[in-house]
Amino acid sequence: MIEIKEPKQFQWDRGNQHKSSDKHNVSQLEAEQIFSNQPLLLLEDKSHSQNEMRFHALGRTNNQRKLHITFTIREDQIRIISARSMHKKERQNYEKNP
DSSP states (O other), X not given: OOOOOSSOOEEEOHHHHHIIIIISOOOHHHHHHTTTSSSOEEEEOGGGOSSSXXXXXXXXXXXXXXXXXXXXXXXXXXXXXXXXXXXXHHHHHHHHOO
């Protein structure tokens, strides 16, 4: 089971931060918001977890934007790897699993 401790602290890699904001138009604040909003769907990313466990989070921002976040946990912090808008199938999965 994935455990995200309170308060949530985040780590950002400069490259990942720019990719999320420039390529996918997702701000750092938006990406972090989904971890505080419900519902939040957390899934393991077994295919990309060779060196460390990776996860996917499907959730909503405060403005109801549906985002897909890929992240890992390092030193009890959420390290965001990528952030983008959900694709159609992800939205359907998210809406089926409140």
